[in-house]
Amino acid sequence: MVFIPGLKDILLILYKNYKYMKVEQLRLKYVSLDYLLELSGGDADFILDMILTFLNTAPGYMTDFELLREQKDWYKMSRAAHKFKSSFSVIGSDSLTSYAAAIEKLCKEEVPDVAEMDREIGEMKSLFLQVMAELEDSVKKIKETEA
Amino acid sequence: MRILVVDDEELMLKALRFRLLKDGHSVEIAIDGREALKLIAQERFDLVITDIMLPFNNGLEIVDYIKNKSGKNIPVIILSAVGAENVVLEGFALGADDYITKPFSPVQLSVRVKRFEKATS
Numbered sequence: 644m645v646f647i648p649g650l651k652d653i654l655l656i657l658y659k660n661y662k663y664m665k666v667e668q669l670r671l672k673y674v675s676l677d678y679l680l681e682l683s684g685g686d687a688d689f690i691l692d693m694i695l696t697f698l699n700t701a702p703g704y705m706t707d708f709e710l711l712r713e714q715k716d717w718y719k720m721s722r723a724a725h726k727f728k729s730s731f732s733v734i735g736s737d738s739l740t741s742y743a744a745a746i747e748k749l750c751k752e753e754v755p756d757v758a759e760m761d762r763e764i765g766e767m768k769s770l771f772l773q774v775m776a777e778l779e780d781s782v783k784k785i786k787e788t789e790a
Numbered sequence: 791m792r793i794l795v796v797d798d799e800e801l802m803l804k805a806l807r808f809r810l811l812k813d814g815h816s817v818e819i820a821i822d823g824r825e826a827l828k829l830i831a832q833e834r835f836d837l838v839i840t841d842i843m844l845p846f847n848n849g850l851e852i853v854d855y856i857k858n859k860s861g862k863n864i865p866v867i868i869l870s871a872v873g874a875e876n877v878v879l880e881g882f883a884l885g886a887d888d889y890i891t892k893p894f895s896p897v898q899l900s901v902r903v904k905r906f907e908k909a910t911s
Contacts, residue, residue: 682805682896689808696800725843726799728871729892733801 662687662788669781673774675735676781691785694778697734704730705771712764721750736774742767791907792816794833796826796840796852797869802892806839809896813903823847827855830862837906839890841869842877850880857885865906869894 648656666687667680676690683689704723711720724747731739742763749760793815797803803819810817818835820826824846830838838856842849849868856864868881868889878889888902 678893682809684812684896693801693804696804700800722843725871729799730801732893733805 658788659685659687662785665788666690666785669784671777671781673736673738673770673777675737678733678735687785691782693733694782697730698775698778698782701730701771701775705768709764709768712760717750717755721747724750734774734778736770739767739770739774742770791836791903792818792834793837793839793903794818794820794826794829794835796820796823796838796844796849798822798841798844802841802869806894806899809899810903813900815903821845823849823852826852830856830860830864835864837865837867837903839867839869839903841892842874842881850877850884853881853884853886867902867906 663683663685666676669676679690679693704727708720708723708727711723724743727743728740728747731743746760746763746767749755749763793810795803795806795810795817796819797806798821803821807817807819818829818833820829822845826838826840826844827847829835830852838852840849840852844852847855853866853868856862856866865887866881866885868878868886869892870878870881870889871892878886881889887906890899890902
């Protein structure tokens with residue numbers, strides 16, 4: 644049996660393509676959505692879901708991470724930094740991934756260089772906030788297509 | 791194939807699940823090692839894809855359980871971060887069949903999983 648799309652199906656396909664095109668056209672300064680675009684295979688809703696998941700979970704992880712720093716729990720910090728690496732890389736921030744990798748390495752040293760670590764954490768946090776703001780803005784732009 | 795994916799990171803889990811479903815597989819998820827071991831003991835899987843650093847039981851314990859204790863012949867792919875090659879070697883020593891670095895290449899994941907599909911069919 645041959646599937647003949649109706650007008651509703653055609654409109655849905657056109658809408659999905661348009662939404663994906665809007666994601667492709669986003670010009671971002673702090674993150675690259677290339678990985679998510681490749682992974683999604685053209686599904687803008689998936690990309691949106693991934694960005695929203697990051698926006699909803701990452702701030703909590705960052706707060707936990709800062710608490711571990713206060714407690715000087717280097718072991719747990721190294722594990723948290725390790726987890727950050729893959730989240731940051733999926734969301735497309737190479738710089739955040741590098742900061743997380745550097746912090747993980749510092750935490751694993753026998754006597755961690757705390758001053759260096761705090762410098763890395765400070766820079767990571769500052770960039771993290773910029774990434775969050777940029778992603779929040781991207782979500783708004785993608786959602787404009789839903790109006 | 792029925793695939794168990796084990797990772798405690800939501801983004802990575804979503805990414806893997808999405809890709810594997812797109813490739814036509816059925817996907818179960820475990821967010822820690824303890825849950826994974828329970829599922830492996832109770833259910834049938836054609837493939838397990840597991841991260842190493844997990845709460846409760848780590849990925850190496852999962853590999854060890856599957857390959858040396860469970861009596862089940864399930865292929866295992868280890869998910870590892872770049873630069874964690876030593877851990878991957880430990881996984882291979884325990885019997886792991888393959889590994890994928892995070893963030894994974896979607897095409898590579900599909901191809902590597904397909905190899906096991908052929909082997910189990």
